[in-house]
Amino acid sequence: GAGPVELDEPFVFGVILVGPKNDRGWSQAHYEGGLYVEQNLPGAEMIVFESLNPADKPEATLEGVVDDMVAEGAKLIFTTSDEFEEDTVGAAEKYPEVVFISISGDDAWAEGQDAGEAPSNEGNIMGRMPDMKAIAGCAAALTTQTGKISYLGPLINFETRRLAASAYLGARYCYQEYRGLDPDDLEFTVTWIGFWFNIPGVTLDPTEVVTGFLDGGTDVVLSGIDTTEAIVVSGQRADLGEQVWAIPYDFEGACDEKPEICLGVPYFNWGPSYLDTVEAIATGTWEQSWDWNAPNWDDLTDNDVTHVGWVDGPALTTELKADLDTFIAGLADGDINPWTGPLNLQDGTAYLADGEIATDFQIWYLPQLLEGMTGPSE
Amino acid sequence: MKRASLLQRGWVIVPILVALVITALLLLAFKVSPVEGFGAMIRGAFGDMSKTLSVTAFWVPMTLAAVGLVVSFTAGLWNIGVEGQIVMGAIAASWLALKLDVPRGLLIPLEMLAAMAAGAIWAGIVAVLKTRGKVHEIFGGLAFNNLAIIFTNYLISGPWQPPEGGTFRGTSPFPDKALLPLLGDSRLSPISVVMVIVAVVGVFLILRGTAWGLKLKALGKNPDSAFLLGVSSERETILALMLCGALAGLGGAVRVTSWFDSLRQSISGGIGYLALLVVMLSAFRVAIVPFVSFFFSAVLNGSITLQLRTQLHSALGGILTGVMVLLVLLFGDIRTLRILPGQRRKKAVPDE
Amino acid sequence: MNDSELVRVLASIVLQATPLTIAVCGETITERAGVVNLSLDGTMLLSAMAGFVAAYESSSVWVGFLVAGLVGALFALIVAFGSIRLRKDQFAVGFVLTLLGDELSAFLGQNYTRIPGPHVSHLGIPLLKDIPILGPIFFDHDPLVYFAFVLVAVTWWWMFRSQPGLQLRSAGERPEAGFARGVNINRLRYLYTIIGGALVGIAGAAYSLDIKLGWSEGLTRGLGWIALAIVIFGGWSPIRGMAGALLFGASKALAAALQRRFPEVSVVAFNATPWVLMILVLLLVGSDATERLIQIVPRRYQRRLRQILRVRAPAALGTVFVPGETGED
Amino acid sequence: MQLQIKGIRKYFGDVKANDGISLTLQPGKIYGLLGENGAGKSTLMKVLSGYHKPDSGEITLGKEGVRFDSPAEALASGIGMIYQDPLDVPSMRILDNYLLGRDRKVLLDRAEALQELRQTARRVGFEVDPQAFIDTLTLGERQQLELLRLLAMGAEVLILDEPTTGISGEQKEELFDSIRKLATVEGKTVILVSHKLAEVQELCHHVFVLRKGKLVGEAEIPCLTEDLVRLMFEDVPPRTARVPHVRQEKALELQEVGIDGERLQVSGLSFDVQSGEVFGLAGLEGSGQRLLLQACAGLIHPSQGRIFLNGRDVTRFHFHRMRSQGVAYLPAGRLEEGLVAGLSLTEHIALATMDREFLIDWKRYVEETQRRIDRYQIVGQPETLVDELSGGNQQRALFALLRSPLQLMLLEHPTRGLDVRSADWIWQLLMQRVEDGAAILFMSADLDELIERSDRIAAFSGGRMSRIVQAQETTAEELGYLIGGER
Numbered sequence A: 001g002a003g004p005v006e007l008d009e010p011f012v013f014g015v016i017l018v019g020p021k022n023d024r025g026w027s028q029a030h031y032e033g034g035l036y037v038e039q040n041l042p043g044a045e046m047i048v049f050e051s052l053n054p055a056d057k058p059e060a061t062l063e064g065v066v067d068d069m070v071a072e073g074a075k076l077i078f079t080t081s082d083e084f085e086e087d088t089v090g091a092a093e094k095y096p097e098v099v100f101i102s103i104s105g106d107d108a109w110a111e112g113q114d115a116g117e118a119p120s121n122e123g124n125i126m127g128r129m130p131d132m133k134a135i136a137g138c139a140a141a142l143t144t145q146t147g148k149i150s151y152l153g154p155l156i157n158f159e160t161r162r163l164a165a166s167a168y169l170g171a172r173y174c175y176q177e178y179r180g181l182d183p184d185d186l187e188f189t190v191t192w193i194g195f196w197f198n199i200p201g202v203t204l205d206p207t208e209v210v211t212g213f214l215d216g217g218t219d220v221v222l223s224g225i226d227t228t229e230a231i232v233v234s235g236q237r238a239d240l241g242e243q244v245w246a247i248p249y250d251f252e253g254a255c256d257e258k259p260e261i262c263l264g265v266p267y268f269n270w271g272p273s274y275l276d277t278v279e280a281i282a283t284g285t286w287e288q289s290w291d292w293n294a295p296n297w298d299d300l301t302d303n304d305v306t307h308v309g310w311v312d313g314p315a316l317t318t319e320l321k322a323d324l325d326t327f328i329a330g331l332a333d334g335d336i337n338p339w340t341g342p343l344n345l346q347d348g349t350a351y352l353a354d355g356e357i358a359t360d361f362q363i364w365y366l367p368q369l370l371e372g373m374t375g376p377s378e
Numbered sequence B: 001m002k003r004a005s006l007l008q009r010g011w012v013i014v015p016i017l018v019a020l021v022i023t024a025l026l027l028l029a030f031k032v033s034p035v036e037g038f039g040a041m042i043r044g045a046f047g048d049m050s051k052t053l054s055v056t057a058f059w060v061p062m063t064l065a066a067v068g069l070v071v072s073f074t075a076g077l078w079n080i081g082v083e084g085q086i087v088m089g090a091i092a093a094s095w096l097a098l099k100l101d102v103p104r105g106l107l108i109p110l111e112m113l114a115a116m117a118a119g120a121i122w123a124g125i126v127a128v129l130k131t132r133g134k135v136h137e138i139f140g141g142l143a144f145n146n147l148a149i150i151f152t153n154y155l156i157s158g159p160w161q162p163p164e165g166g167t168f169r170g171t172s173p174f175p176d177k178a179l180l181p182l183l184g185d186s187r188l189s190p191i192s193v194v195m196v197i198v199a200v201v202g203v204f205l206i207l208r209g210t211a212w213g214l215k216l217k218a219l220g221k222n223p224d225s226a227f228l229l230g231v232s233s234e235r236e237t238i239l240a241l242m243l244c245g246a247l248a249g250l251g252g253a254v255r256v257t258s259w260f261d262s263l264r265q266s267i268s269g270g271i272g273y274l275a276l277l278v279v280m281l282s283a284f285r286v287a288i289v290p291f292v293s294f295f296f297s298a299v300l301n302g303s304i305t306l307q308l309r310t311q312l313h314s315a316l317g318g319i320l321t322g323v324m325v326l327l328v329l330l331f332g333d334i335r336t337l338r339i340l341p342g343q344r345r346k347k348a349v350p351d352e
Numbered sequence C: 001m002n003d004s005e006l007v008r009v010l011a012s013i014v015l016q017a018t019p020l021t022i023a024v025c026g027e028t029i030t031e032r033a034g035v036v037n038l039s040l041d042g043t044m045l046l047s048a049m050a051g052f053v054a055a056y057e058s059s060s061v062w063v064g065f066l067v068a069g070l071v072g073a074l075f076a077l078i079v080a081f082g083s084i085r086l087r088k089d090q091f092a093v094g095f096v097l098t099l100l101g102d103e104l105s106a107f108l109g110q111n112y113t114r115i116p117g118p119h120v121s122h123l124g125i126p127l128l129k130d131i132p133i134l135g136p137i138f139f140d141h142d143p144l145v146y147f148a149f150v151l152v153a154v155t156w157w158w159m160f161r162s163q164p165g166l167q168l169r170s171a172g173e174r175p176e177a178g179f180a181r182g183v184n185i186n187r188l189r190y191l192y193t194i195i196g197g198a199l200v201g202i203a204g205a206a207y208s209l210d211i212k213l214g215w216s217e218g219l220t221r222g223l224g225w226i227a228l229a230i231v232i233f234g235g236w237s238p239i240r241g242m243a244g245a246l247l248f249g250a251s252k253a254l255a256a257a258l259q260r261r262f263p264e265v266s267v268v269a270f271n272a273t274p275w276v277l278m279i280l281v282l283l284l285v286g287s288d289a290t291e292r293l294i295q296i297v298p299r300r301y302q303r304r305l306r307q308i309l310r311v312r313a314p315a316a317l318g319t320v321f322v323p324g325e326t327g328e329d
Numbered sequence D: 001m002q003l004q005i006k007g008i009r010k011y012f013g014d015v016k017a018n019d020g021i022s023l024t025l026q027p028g029k030i031y032g033l034l035g036e037n038g039a040g041k042s043t044l045m046k047v048l049s050g051y052h053k054p055d056s057g058e059i060t061l062g063k064e065g066v067r068f069d070s071p072a073e074a075l076a077s078g079i080g081m082i083y084q085d086p087l088d089v090p091s092m093r094i095l096d097n098y099l100l101g102r103d104r105k106v107l108l109d110r111a112e113a114l115q116e117l118r119q120t121a122r123r124v125g126f127e128v129d130p131q132a133f134i135d136t137l138t139l140g141e142r143q144q145l146e147l148l149r150l151l152a153m154g155a156e157v158l159i160l161d162e163p164t165t166g167i168s169g170e171q172k173e174e175l176f177d178s179i180r181k182l183a184t185v186e187g188k189t190v191i192l193v194s195h196k197l198a199e200v201q202e203l204c205h206h207v208f209v210l211r212k213g214k215l216v217g218e219a220e221i222p223c224l225t226e227d228l229v230r231l232m233f234e235d236v237p238p239r240t241a242r243v244p245h246v247r248q249e250k251a252l253e254l255q256e257v258g259i260d261g262e263r264l265q266v267s268g269l270s271f272d273v274q275s276g277e278v279f280g281l282a283g284l285e286g287s288g289q290r291l292l293l294q295a296c297a298g299l300i301h302p303s304q305g306r307i308f309l310n311g312r313d314v315t316r317f318h319f320h321r322m323r324s325q326g327v328a329y330l331p332a333g334r335l336e337e338g339l340v341a342g343l344s345l346t347e348h349i350a351l352a353t354m355d356r357e358f359l360i361d362w363k364r365y366v367e368e369t370q371r372r373i374d375r376y377q378i379v380g381q382p383e384t385l386v387d388e389l390s391g392g393n394q395q396r397a398l399f400a401l402l403r404s405p406l407q408l409m410l411l412e413h414p415t416r417g418l419d420v421r422s423a424d425w426i427w428q429l430l431m432q433r434v435e436d437g438a439a440i441l442f443m444s445a446d447l448d449e450l451i452e453r454s455d456r457i458a459a460f461s462g463g464r465m466s467r468i469v470q471a472q473e474t475t476a477e478e479l480g481y482l483i484g485g486e487r
Ligand SMILES: Nc1ncnc2c1ncn2[C@@H]1O[C@H](COP(=O)(O)OP(=O)(O)OP(=O)(O)O)[C@@H](O)[C@H]1O
Pocket: C325, C326, C327, C328, D012, D015, D016, D017, D035, D036, D037, D038, D039, D040, D041, D042, D043, D044, D195, D391, D417
């Protein structure tokens, strides 16, 4: 925030979630972002709508929820899923006096593929998660004993490919640099369940997928889905005396499910960006933008500043932590960039030439998984 | 036929009221005043014109499916597969909407026909599995529901992915000419209301006045006797399910061409199951279905506002309707209550 | 896959199939008595939720299982009461309960979503677990797994080798005959419907307290229906039912493995395996085509083959029994 | 122990099945219970054996009054009954069936039960394979098993409800021998329910005769059969004289037809039925005559041979096609197979008579239904649901559903459940059809009906058809032999 802002009148903002607000993952992170605003800005008032997805609520539409929220006085509405991206455009056009923030979208990105699609009262916010995923990948590579890492993927799109690939790049780098092993020996498998969270009968069951990973010799599971199955199942196996670890995702508190095996968690911290947005609107300084917010490298867990974060998990040993910190420091000052060529796509086509550094565009719109990763690209 | 007495007819109000009381108690248990809760629901359903239109728009596909279900229930069939039939209708309509470039006047009827055909075929498979493979329609239907949803997911994440790349949300929006004309800002298309009216009247007439309707009725009550009376049970089973599937498929088309503007994952999201409840609460009578269905739609839409206002889980609407159907099913007919303990049925007493 | 990997996969399948085995066993008991409890899917959801909440609040998994069993028994009681006393359509009552259980679990469990809670702990059986291959697959698990084994064995013995089992089967096959021999058919149907329901409830809690740890909305959705289909595939025998549950578990493990093996095939295609499998097994045990197939083989093998491939529902399944008043209505 | 029944009443709705019946039965004697259809014999026995609770009246066993809430209680007091349709569990083994209800323990004592079963079987001279499944047995064997079970459970009073309708002559002799032994040697009371006078004369010591729910007489055996007939029917109604209408055209022709039933194989059927002819089929239940009717109706297809209808090969025609060829089939079960409970008479008439029409002209059908109601003297309105009709009226309704014109009528027990007058009247209607050229192929358990109504008769026994006899020249005795499988 840019200094304390005082509200003359209550400021109502809406948060529309795709899952339940207590999912210990993506949706809860947003919900807590909203709570952060309420705590730090007296007079700010959040209204939440959870589980807006057609499987849970065929009768609900984004438009209808927005109608209700506007009727309740909302001046700002966060739509927190890529599922909502297109309907947000429609809602923004319907209520030009209300600001809409489509999380993880690209419609307001001037250089993006969908440039110009967003009306002027719609902005995009996303945390720069690939960096954190690289750290997660690194932690996994440092820890693995079997050389087998698995990534529990949700559905396949630009975002999920981007994140899985980042984790892979981080893992490769650390496997080679800190452990002195051949990164080509590292097995990195991605299994997509089919949606952001388990829809029984329709998606693969994440519990079973993780079980399959562990049975197959994987000892570190990275989660890419909104919910906590990866750490829960791994935790169960650890209780049986197996040497396995997990890295959950999305939500800062996700390690709590099973701290003993948690190597850390890359998480979103929406509070600061939400607060900035609310303040900007309250003071009339808000302008449309596409924000891909970087972490606060000085302290990845300072939740008053950083937009994405990494908390070390209790299972990370001190010596490994030293290597990980070296890696993080390298990322922070730019010495290390996992997205440096040569880099080939999964089908073998060259993506980055030797020494070439990926642009935001190339990272955001990654068309396939990378060479060396096992698992479907589309 | 004896006419039901006033008490017999009016009795059904009692379980309905009990269901409301149970829901009110549930609200109280979660520290929400029932007045506020039900008030929010009513405002959410009928608070302004746009809400009422939204309720109506949601009502359309549910009613179409429910009307179809009256036909399959008449034939004694448990068409749980209606959910998948809605989805297949949506897929077929989407297919034409995305791929066919003809004028609107032609495209929309074609979409509707394709949707009906797809729903009918999906139901037909379940029917043939039943008649030829002895797979009960509940299991056939259930499997094909999930297969239809999985097929949708395949399409929207694969071949029909929007050109700018996949999210899992759905296909690109259809061209305007592929969409049903809407009433103002709402998602309600007057054309779809006409379809409902035609369906209700049509099914009413079919069941009341046609030879086929009579055959279904006989089939549903006693397949063996019906067969000896000249009803081809296999053919009528298949046709009854297919007609239901066609109407459900039409409902699916309405979902993609007016409620949404594209094919989405979980395009139906349980509307088919709701339709089954609607039909049960309507005591399998087609003339009552539209009203019960409207009530369901209002409750569900109302519970969106309820959730927003009270932060209570919106499953409350489903609980209200579920408890109501259960109570009406169990206790709605006062005549069957007479066999409760202590009130055994009257026996003929010696009259000398 | 090397040997030890295969063993681990098989052990996981056994573990994952445990709740289904229990549910299938429960419903088999119910249906053998002549009642169809269609509410399995809703029962399992609600009891998974209730079981977790109870275990969480009491810090005891056993309280959790107890409460889950009671919830299952309550739903079963509603089905039994509706069909036996009020003579309503069993399918209708069961179906409504299915949806209601789903909604109730979502609503009542809303504040207990995805929080860590107590769970069943591991207990390898000494000696047995050290048997090569079989040991780790069957005897190095949670007590719940052994409970399922014992349950299946006891149920089978009860059904086919004990006096009460004869009565149970007579209620499902020919209630008039049981009645004539002094069996109180309807009381027995109440009893076994409730016992079956309680087992289904325990199966639900087995998910939230053992297999999937914790509660989240829709935790077991769809599995109740699968269990119902397995009861048919299992030919209303607990042992075959358990085989069906294992087969189903294997098919899901296969789906995940196949996805890794064939990345070029669309991810979602593999999600369809359980449902395709469900139709195929029901076709196998029911369709006339199987019968024609059987007739091809030499006559002396036919009876055996028919026993393996085909199933026959209890003759009085889903019918109402009114003692001494048959034919009066 | 002396068994006394006093003033038993049992009403079903308006039907007075038992209207104050009192009997006294002594041990060591075999009693016959006679009466026309619907006289109330089975009801009385079901009351006695605990299956029905009487509306009033009492039962005394020895000196004590007893009340039974279930058949099991009756059996515990020593009264056991064998029903026409044996009350066993077809999917179980004989031993399990025997064990069911034998004791209340959890553990089954198979060895002991096996011995017991063998012993009892030897006592009455039956042979059993305890491991066989019930559904592989014949009706007669199943009755024997029931008898064994009752004996093993200590029954002192044995009730047999028409035990000979479904068994062969040989089995009958066997059964009668054991019954005699049980009564005279072991001192049991036996009640034989029957309307076959010869059997009663052969076996019983004493008979009771019921009519319309009341005891109308009793007699020591031997006595004059005519006296019994008079007791049973009061005034034997004069039956309509039969005028033959046989024409010289083959309506139905069978050539070397074989049929595979589930439990029975019928083979080598070759005969024809002329237009206007009434062809009767005698035989015990399950001997193959029903299979024949169903095959002629197109409900099942013969495994070999051909069937011709008016010279046309209809072997592979299915039921609905046969129906449109003017073939009518009347099943034995009324509400199970013939009528649809929950539909009105008008709806039935519409279903049965409509042609390829799309809309139903309800007005026309209501009128048509009213006409048929009048014609067939059905007590009911066009909008009456068939399940609200009485049994006899349901039977009439079945006839009212027949279409015209008809080439061939296939009837199972056309007058079962009807009193003598109604039966006669139904036959008059049928004879009108015959006059119009229809052929009738019917089966009946009533030998008198067969002899009186048919032109020709054949009997079935164990899947084989006997030689064909001229009805006018045959006797009930000859038919009895044919039914028993003798040539
Ligand atoms: N469960 C019942 N419900 C209604 N009516 C019944 C029932 N059982 C018997 N009846 C009626 O009671 C009357 C007497 O029937 P019952 O079976 O005792 O006759 P029956 O003498 O045994 O005749 P049959 O020689 O045909 O066996 C009949 O009119 C019959 O329709």
